[in-house]
Amino acid sequence: MRRQHPLIVAISYLTMAFLYMPLAGVAIFSVNAARRGMVWKGFTFKWYLKLFENDWILEAAWNTLLLAVISTVVATILGTILAIAMDRFPWRSRTSNFLDTILHIPVIIPDIILAASLVVAFGLLRLASSVFEPGLLNMIIGHITFQIAFVALVVRSRLVAIGREVEEAARDLFATNWYLLRKVMLPLLMPGIIAGAMLAFTLSLDDFVISFFTAGPESQTLPLFIFAAVRRGVTPQIHALSTLIMLVTVVLVVLTERFTRHR
Amino acid sequence: MKRADSVITWYGELTTRQQLLKRGALLLTPGMFWLMLFLVLPGLVLVVVSVVTRGAYGQLEWTFTLENYKRLAGYTLFGWTPDYLMILWRSVVVAFFTTLVSVILSYPLCFFIAGRPERSRYMWLTLVIIPFWTNMVIRAYAWFLILSPELPFARLAAMFGFIPDGAPLYPNAFAVYLGMVSMFLPFVTLPLYASVERLDWALVEAAQDLYASRFRTFTQAILPQTMPGLSVGVILTFVPAMGMFVVPDLLGGAKYMLVGNLIQQQFGTSRDWPFGAAISMGLMVLTMIGLQIYRRKGKEIEVI
Numbered sequence: 001m002r003r004q005h006p007l008i009v010a011i012s013y014l015t016m017a018f019l020y021m022p023l024a025g026v027a028i029f030s031v032n033a034a035r036r037g038m039v040w041k042g043f044t045f046k047w048y049l050k051l052f053e054n055d056w057i058l059e060a061a062w063n064t065l066l067l068a069v070i071s072t073v074v075a076t077i078l079g080t081i082l083a084i085a086m087d088r089f090p091w092r093s094r095t096s097n098f099l100d101t102i103l104h105i106p107v108i109i110p111d112i113i114l115a116a117s118l119v120v121a122f123g124l125l126r127l128a129s130s131v132f133e134p135g136l137l138n139m140i141i142g143h144i145t146f147q148i149a150f151v152a153l154v155v156r157s158r159l160v161a162i163g164r165e166v167e168e169a170a171r172d173l174f175a176t177n178w179y180l181l182r183k184v185m186l187p188l189l190m191p192g193i194i195a196g197a198m199l200a201f202t203l204s205l206d207d208f209v210i211s212f213f214t215a216g217p218e219s220q221t222l223p224l225f226i227f228a229a230v231r232r233g234v235t236p237q238i239h240a241l242s243t244l245i246m247l248v249t250v251v252l253v254v255l256t257e258r259f260t261r262h263r
Numbered sequence: 264m265k266r267a268d269s270v271i272t273w274y275g276e277l278t279t280r281q282q283l284l285k286r287g288a289l290l291l292t293p294g295m296f297w298l299m300l301f302l303v304l305p306g307l308v309l310v311v312v313s314v315v316t317r318g319a320y321g322q323l324e325w326t327f328t329l330e331n332y333k334r335l336a337g338y339t340l341f342g343w344t345p346d347y348l349m350i351l352w353r354s355v356v357v358a359f360f361t362t363l364v365s366v367i368l369s370y371p372l373c374f375f376i377a378g379r380p381e382r383s384r385y386m387w388l389t390l391v392i393i394p395f396w397t398n399m400v401i402r403a404y405a406w407f408l409i410l411s412p413e414l415p416f417a418r419l420a421a422m423f424g425f426i427p428d429g430a431p432l433y434p435n436a437f438a439v440y441l442g443m444v445s446m447f448l449p450f451v452t453l454p455l456y457a458s459v460e461r462l463d464w465a466l467v468e469a470a471q472d473l474y475a476s477r478f479r480t481f482t483q484a485i486l487p488q489t490m491p492g493l494s495v496g497v498i499l500t501f502v503p504a505m506g507m508f509v510v511p512d513l514l515g516g517a518k519y520m521l522v523g524n525l526i527q528q529q530f531g532t533s534r535d536w537p538f539g540a541a542i543s544m545g546l547m548v549l550t551m552i553g554l555q556i557y558r559r560k561g562k563e564i565e566v567i
């Protein structure tokens with residue numbers, strides 16, 4: 001192992017402290033008995049218990065989950081099909097460059113621009129149909145739109161990694177299109193599809209901007225709720241809620257790590 | 264016989280090009296239809312809306328005008344003001360320095376992690392991944408909490424006379440930078456680490472054997488090798504940093520507005536979609552210019 005300069009070690013520890021100090025602060029104040037202010041008044045779990053009596057928070061949690069699950073399922077299906085379509089057919093290079101550019105748009109433009117364009121587009125679609133009132137449906141559409149790109153990119157890199165030999169072997173053994181897809185492609189692609197779906201799910205849970213622009217009064221999600229609460233003035237309940245969300249994130253990250261590393 | 268109809272083998276299948284393309288188009292349709300309808304079309308609509316007029320109640324009036332862009336450039340009824348241009352410029356500066364500081368902090372951190380023994384290396388890496396996936400609203404408001412007047416940081420700043428006694432350490436530029444850097448640091452660290460982990464140390468040693476200074480060793484032996492990871496990190500940071508509005512909203516206040524806040528304002532309280540669309544175009548152009556400059560400097564870039 002290479003010897004490390006003490007300065008590198010020192011900077012690294014300081015950087016990590018810089019990343020975690022604010023989060024630790026939230027966790028500490030979530031178990032502080034003081035109703036307001038930053039003075040330590042003893043240990044308590046009551047703010048956590050109160051979360052489960054707060055209908056708004058429960059509804060926001062439900063909306064968050066619903067939004068993430070529905071959008072992830074749709075985006076994973078559409079993204080996977082799109083990846084196969086883009087990678088496994090003899091497109092002319094102009095066509096495939098064009099498709100590639102469209103696929104990269106959500107990755108390389110600031111999400112606030114996507115959000116703004118969706119607001120305007122939904123505004124015009126509303127003239128045609130009232131389903132496009134700000135609300136959960138709009139949020140789901142918005143999330144799917146950026147998730148598709150990420151799923152397709154992840155699945156496509158898996159397609160490239162698989163190569164063509166297995167497929168050729170299956171064809172040589174007279175596999176039909178359907179058999180090839182079900183028994184050869186999908187099993188081989190599964191790790192990529194799952195990785196793409198997990199990425200899409202986390203992106204949806206993490207998103208604030210798209211939701212903020214497309215949400216209606218009835219479709220609060222947890223990030224929106226916290227944002228609104230902070231502007232009104234933070235309460236210990238918000239600390240407790242945030243700490244819980246952070247814990248869920250930690251569990252998800254560790255699980256994902258385990259899952260992808262053992263593959 | 265036409266080339267399109269000739270029989271080819273494709274992935275072991277005996278077929279014609281035409282048949283393949285027909286099947287491919289069928290598979291392409293659902294995903295591309297969605298992206299056209301909800302990504303490309305709304306984008307074009309946004310361009311159109313940026314040149315129409317806002318009605319008295321915030322509705323769109325289809326008279327075409329360049330008024331919104333003129334307003335963004337600072338021309339008002341009462342003469343020229345640099346207000347909006349200042350906000351755009353500030354966003355570029357903030358995004359640039361956020362990226363720069365994140366890169367400067369990421370290099371030592373990556374080398375530190377890469378130098379850990381195998382077991383603890385994954386722990387350290389996980390410790391960087393966790394903030395990466397933690398919701399940014401929570402991470403922004405965590406700073407809001409840490410900088411509040413009763414806690415040591417604000418007290419210390421008050422002691423040195425930077426802020427009045429009993430005031431929080433926000434809203435100001437300093438708080439925005441703290442929030443931005445902590446928000447985007449993992450976005451640089453993670454892709455950069457992928458490159459640092461694969462670093463060929465023989466080249467670094469060769470540079471040292473030839474008496475290269477520390478600086479030259481870095482620029483000639485380390486930087487070129489870590490360029491792929493660095494490029495991804497820089498793009499992942501610079502682009503969203505340009506459009507960021509949560510951090511400046513919570514930690515910057517009205518005095519330190521960024522273009523993200525300005526856009527949000529037009530679609531929120533002001534209800535001025537055409538102007539909001541024009542600002543979005545401005546942001547888009549700035550982002551593209553930033554990426555172009557970087558692309559020219561950094562030669563080859565692979566996104567994802």
